[in-house]
Amino acid sequence: MQSKRTWAKCLLLVLPLGGSRALTVGPISGSPLRAIFSDIDGTLVHYAKDFEKHGVRLVTSDEEALTAIVEGPGGDRRACRLLPSATMGPACVSERTIELVDSIRSHGVLFGVVTAARKSTMLKRWPLLPECDVRVCEAGSRIWVGDRLDEEYATRFESVCGPIDREVEGAETRPEPLWRFYRQLRDEIPGLELDAKSYFGMFRARTRGNIAVDSALRAKIESALPADISWATNLGHFDFYPSAAGKGEAVVYLQKKFGITRSETACLFDDDNDLPMAKQCGIQMLPGLTSESVEAAAARHPSWQIAEAAGQGVFAIEECLEAILQRVKGEQQQQVMADDIDEIMSQVEAKLLSEREYAKDEEEEEHPAR
Numbered sequence: 001m002q003s004k005r006t007w008a009k010c011l012l013l014v015l016p017l018g019g020s021r022a023l024t025v026g027p028i029s030g031s032p033l034r035a036i037f038s039d040i041d042g043t044l045v046h047y048a049k050d051f052e053k054h055g056v057r058l059v060t061s062d063e064e065a066l067t068a069i070v071e072g073p074g075g076d077r078r079a080c081r082l083l084p085s086a087t088m089g090p091a092c093v094s095e096r097t098i099e100l101v102d103s104i105r106s107h108g109v110l111f112g113v114v115t116a117a118r119k120s121t122m123l124k125r126w127p128l129l130p131e132c133d134v135r136v137c138e139a140g141s142r143i144w145v146g147d148r149l150d151e152e153y154a155t156r157f158e159s160v161c162g163p164i165d166r167e168v169e170g171a172e173t174r175p176e177p178l179w180r181f182y183r184q185l186r187d188e189i190p191g192l193e194l195d196a197k198s199y200f201g202m203f204r205a206r207t208r209g210n211i212a213v214d215s216a217l218r219a220k221i222e223s224a225l226p227a228d229i230s231w232a233t234n235l236g237h238f239d240f241y242p243s244a245a246g247k248g249e250a251v252v253y254l255q256k257k258f259g260i261t262r263s264e265t266a267c268l269f270d271d272d273n274d275l276p277m278a279k280q281c282g283i284q285m286l287p288g289l290t291s292e293s294v295e296a297a298a299a300r301h302p303s304w305q306i307a308e309a310a311g312q313g314v315f316a317i318e319e320c321l322e323a324i325l326q327r328v329k330g331e332q333q334q335q336v337m338a339d340d341i342d343e344i345m346s347q348v349e350a351k352l353l354s355e356r357e358y359a360k361d362e363e364e365e366e367h368p369a370r
Helices: 005-012 048-054 097-107 117-124 151-161 178-186 209-226 248-258 270-277 292-300 314-367
Strands: 037-038 057-062 067-071 075-085 091-094 110-116 134-137 142-145 191-197 201-208 231-235 237-242 266-269 283-286
Touching: 037 248, 048 057, 048 134, 057 075, 067 091, 075 097, 075 314, 091 097, 091 314, 097 117, 097 314, 110 248, 117 134, 117 292, 134 248, 142 151, 142 248, 151 237, 178 191, 178 201, 178 231, 231 248, 231 270, 237 270, 248 266, 248 270, 266 314, 270 292, 283 314
Parallel strands: 037 110, 037 266, 110 134, 266 283
Antiparallel strands: 057 067, 067 075, 075 091, 134 142, 191 201, 201 237, 231 237
16 A cells, blocks of 8 residues: 555645656656855856857946846846956845845855865855855865864865965965876977966966967867866866866765765756756756857756746846746645645545444444354
8 A cells, every 4th residue: 555645645636746857857757956056156156258259238337336236138137246257257146046045045046156266266255145054265175164164175175286275376386296287288289378376276277379389278178188177168267177077076065964875966057167067966057158158068967947038148047046936836736735734534444443443332332243
């Protein structure tokens, strides 16, 4: 005989969930959403040079007050915060995005940001970003849980990049493999720009669109990249970091730390260096497609959900967060209903048992044993 909980699940599977088609898989029959990991640049926050290509307009921008207003193709406007960047200028995160993340977290869902940005950029952005449970930067090599730096995590790849308490203003004397490879690239590829300032567990290389420099760098990666170092492209740059770090490894570490499974995790992303993180999550949502490789990956994975407003900056990420919020609300509503059904069925079973006992007593009174 099926349990009461099984019957409750079967009944609830026929009940509709609100929200977009991206998140309407019946959650009671699977796993509830417990965590979201989001990229920052191009996903949670957006640059005018990118969203203006898709009909979104930057109406006002005040870099002193760190505020802006953007207008969508349909005339809708959003008040935004301006976030600083060390190299790319200010970026917009909408107040509506902040509200949506707050609402999702209020339903008990963990929210973490995962970025390749350096420590100094993360610290400047910290008070302007949505409230987060987890913050990951430097391509997954530096993790804060709440306000506490997770030094235990960083020891996993200390032999590759050095100790986390050693700040970087350059990479001229650091002896570990990551920095030896940095110096090799510097010495052997003329025209390549390298950036290690304020990085602990990664460095960045820029080719500035120079085809010869790009080809030389890719050839050097193919022939000389150390086995314990990985790389990814991010917003057109090349990031190098310990293989035991990276966005995907950081997400796996945090899933284990919080006891969360892959199927209980959603990923918001847009670029190549996010793909290992997306692989470790059960739900993938893209507010934009920054590169051809990500577009190709999305084509290979029909379950990945691309926002209808893809490329439209804050409007696209709001669409994704709205869908996630509707799913979370629907799951929790179904859970309450399932609990109520369990209670009702327990009462029905108790009543039926009582009636059977009463009928048995009546039978014995009418036909006493001889």
